Amino acid sequence: AQSVTQPDIHITVSEGASLELRCNYSYGATPYLFWYVQSPGQGLQLLLKYFSGDTLVQGIKGFEAEFKRSQSSFNLRKPSVHWSDAAEYFCAVGPYSGYSTLTFGKGTMLLVSP
Amino acid sequence: GAGVSQSPSNKVTEKGKDVELRCDPISGHTALYWYRQRLGQGLEFLIYFQGNSAPDKSGLPSDRFSAERTGESVSTLTIQRTQQEDSAVYLCASSSRQGEGSTEAFFGQGTRLTVV
Numbered sequence: 001a002q003s004v005t006q007p008d009i010h011i012t013v014s015e016g017a018s019l020e021l022r023c024n025y026s027y028g029a030t031p032y033l034f035w036y037v038q039s040p041g042q043g044l045q046l047l048l049k050y051f052s053g054d055t056l057v058q059g060i061k062g063f064e065a066e067f068k069r070s071q072s073s074f075n076l077r078k079p080s081v082h083w084s085d086a087a088e089y090f091c092a093v094g095p096y097s098g099y100s101t102l103t104f105g106k107g108t109m110l111l112v113s114p
Numbered sequence: 115g116a117g118v119s120q121s122p123s124n125k126v127t128e129k130g131k132d133v134e135l136r137c138d139p140i141s142g143h144t145a146l147y148w149y150r151q152r153l154g155q156g157l158e159f160l161i162y163f164q165g166n167s168a169p170d171k172s173g174l175p176s177d178r179f180s181a182e183r184t185g186e187s188v189s190t191l192t193i194q195r196t197q198q199e200d201s202a203v204y205l206c207a208s209s210s211r212q213g214e215g216s217t218e219a220f221f222g223q224g225t226r227l228t229v230v
Contacts, residue, residue, distance in 0.1 A: 034219075043221045043222065046218050046220075090157065092219075101162040101170055102147060102159075102162075102219050106155070106156035107155075107157075
């Protein structure tokens with residue numbers, strides 16, 4: 001069965017500092033990988049996705065993520081965090097082909113300190 | 115419509131009553147998902163529809179929960195004899211066919227269910 005682990009429940013970063021949110025997945029085939037953001041009272045918005053090709057993918061709002069097959073990881077990064085980035089971030093995995101659901105991690109809450 | 119639409123946006127119900135939540139997916143999207151998000155928690159998978167295939171119901175927490183979808187259109191999630199622990203935001207998402215092109219899921223704004 002596919003699964004996603006986000007080991008950090010909460011992370012606090014100073015505004016302007018760099019950010020890395022960890023995501024590890026378990027999946028028996030080539031995965032599709034996603035990062036979503038959920039701001040307070042808002043729905044989920046897709047930040048970026050990885051399907052194939054270049055393992056470093058760029059997303060919206062200055063975010064990027066790197067797919068590392070050997071580590072089964074898809075960590076999210078941002079070089080300089082803004083206060084508006086405070087939100088909950090979810091990593092998700094889905095199948096490259098076939099018929100299966102999209103599985104989410106439990107999320108990482110990002111707090112930004114002044 | 116332009117996005118995934120869910121109704122109602124908020125629902126308060128008495129314990130023991132049945133509720134029905136509705137999801138209108140993006141036109142042409144064959145896959146439809148229901149998730150539950152309890153306060154301060156992550157997304158809990160409930161059920162997944164893909165075209166005319168049999169749905170994946172493995173995430174439904176009890177037989178009080180059921181969902182229907184006709185073809186590639188509207189889906190309804192029904193909770194019978196609601197309990198207080200059913201209080202949560204119920205999220206619906208849709209995506210295009212997996213394995214070909216984009217499979218990102220587009221989410222609705224959710225239905226906030228409160229059982230009193």
